[in-house]
Amino acid sequence: MDKYIDGVKKILEKEIGEKVNVAKPPSPDFGDFSVPCFTFAGKMGKNPEKIASELKDKIKKPSYILKVETKGPYINFFIKRDVLVDDIIKEAISKGESYGKVGSGKELILVESPGPNTNKPLHLGHLRNIVLGTSITNILKNQGKDVHIVNVVNDRGIHICKSMLAYMKSGNGKTPESEKVKSDHFVGDYYVKYSQEEKNSPDIEKEAQELLIKWEKGDKKVLDLWKKMNKWAMGGFEETYKRLGFSVEREYLESETYSHGREIVLKGLKEGIFEKDEEGNIVADLGDMGKKVLLRANGTSVYITQDIYLAKKRYDEFSFNRTIYVVGSEQEHHFRVLFAIFKKLGWSFADSCKHFSYGMVELPEGKMKSREGNVVDTDDLLDEVTILAEEEIRKRWKGLSDKEVKERSALISLCAIKYHFLKFHPRQNFVYNPNESLAFEGDTGPYILYSYARASSILQKAKKSGKSKNMPGDAEIELAKKISEFPAVAKRAADNLNPAAIATYSFQLSKAFNEFYSACRVIGTEEEASRARIVEAFRITLRNSLNLLGISAIEEM
Template sequence: MDFKKHVAKKIHEITALSLKDIESLIEIPPDNKLGDYAFPCFILSKKLKQSPSNIAISLKDELTKKNIEENHKYFDLIVNNGPYVNFFVNKTFFIESVLKEIVLKKMDFGKKEKNNEIVLIESPGPNTNKPLHLGHLRNILLGQCLANILKINGYTVFIVNIVNDRGVHICKSMLAYQKLGNNDSPEVSGLKPDHFVGKYYVKYSELEKSDPSVEEEIREMLRKWEANDEEVLNLWRKMNNWALQGFYETYKKLDFIIDKEYYESEIYLKGKEIINEGLKKGLFKEDETGIIVDLEHLGLGKKVLLRKDGTSVYITQDIYLAFKR
């Protein structure tokens, strides 16, 4: 039961105002001692050539004289208060109406009509070198809650996910597996697939502590990946598939539905193209670190867009992703 619409309907029957205008004027008083709804009479003052306070008295009298039984059903009290007519909802009838509507509509209770607005929610944004963690769980729950709230309020909502499936961080778990894996697998180890991949990400840290030179091996592996080296690509596909399999198991348990997924590996080249085009046009510049954008005049410092060796960073694909969206 929409009590605001009922208030508007009753006022509409007495005045020449349209339902739409009345609904837009109805207010919720700042103090519940003043009622649940209030209608300001200023708009009628010029037409009726009376003060808003006198109009409020007349309107209240008309409302309380007509349909007395129906008024008592919906309202405990209708009073004038200065230039306002205030309505006190019948709480018993209100509670009964809401409970009946919940039983009848179930999950559609409170749902509003579709509007023309589209909302894009990005969540959870995992990396395929380790399992989902509490931060991702937070992103998933917040993203799904926001999507549910927006959908029931009439918005068209898309949950999109950017999977960071390439780069230095991904190569770390790959290199550790290449050196220490010995045909190990999630099935052999009994680990959830993304946890299995994460195990080798941790092992890389141990490798780096004992042999800092592996950092250069990581750079070389990334260069080979970007050069489409088949051996590196096969290892990458295997470990990425394990990580993604583990992610999807978690999403399923949480009833989390993603409408569209973007993979960094599929979009980073377009980002490179945009950056190189920007360099030609003078939007970006080169220094000892690579291709950069200088935003110091905006207080944002300098940002590397492409490394000196030509390999990409997070923002490389982010630039194209923003363009694509």
């Protein structure tokens, strides 16, 4: 529809000599698009309603415009129904997987996600991080950006030492294989054991600190255990990533980077960028944000020092145009400070770094309990929702084999979770209710998948050629118009880094299709072939939209 709007804008801009804005009317009764005339009043010195009336009579109507009307200060344009629908369908079908895509550009973007700790499995916060990170990566790639997912694994420090200490005390040579436990959960179980022991014996923390000192000094036994437990943890993460359809292109280990920021800080001190405080710490004076310690008086670095080094290392490796840090909203101050330090250092990429902040996910009380009592593991949630999906599928479709039920429940449960996590604005906190997310009606992933499967079923039966003798009806027109919105929605989602815009669009598109399905029979009508084409255009568009969310479409439910 953009080409029709652009054509009318050119005609009006030539007539007025001023930029023309276009609005979407609140109802189809007021046309396919409108031009408000308020902004012309100053230049033309007339009432906006009079301007609208005069312009309507003056302009030459393009061949694709059915009629032009005015309503108060608005000029309303109606596109010829057959032209509109046919052009939209042609574009979607001819472009196929490329519909809504922009050609490749030169911008290279890094997306940092999900930043796990190796002392326990991925939790609900990591799940939201991965789902958001995947979607914004897909959305940006769709706009022709060269996007790479990078990850920082927090594989050192007191937390992993706590898991190690508990294993040293009660592991007795057990392994994930011997206990038939997923490897990251095996490590996490020992972190839970440590936490329980700490409640009864607070002195155990001193032992964990001593273990950390041994690690820092390179004690062979400690290092060997650390390597073994990290391997277990990271192997488990990889299994979860694979299940979610997530992959990392470049991984950075905290153990390999935590000490490297020292050189940058010491050089900054020498050059007068940083200073020493009264206690001998090296600090960055950030004005209103206060003074931030970068290197302690005893020579040890703090967490932000590693982030400073990593940003420089990544820039040297990738020469990125942008870096997007997908990290929870509780770290907002950390990133304000970090980016201010980049500026203080005079780094050219300082303004190209963005904290993609997101809110908390909670579960309805009593729905699921974690082993720690406060954090739910990603794997446990995936398992729970898959079981619920399986139960629903067995109720609805009784003739399916066990294999079909397993395959479909895996896809439907993933869609239910991902869609529910993405339909909220990233900064919004929300409560995730597994049962609600699996509903087959309303604003849910399964409803959207069902719409796609319904379209696939129609196309398997429909005639592939033939012409309609009748003009398209209202439901066809509304569906075609919704299909035509996809490229603009995809661009807006990329500009605003907002996957919720794609989720909302996917639901609205599915709704428009189901309204069309109720109003317009496809199989066995004179319009079978032409209506099958709009079904095909819908199916292509919805699949492309779901791809941006990291959701796989399904041919049969």
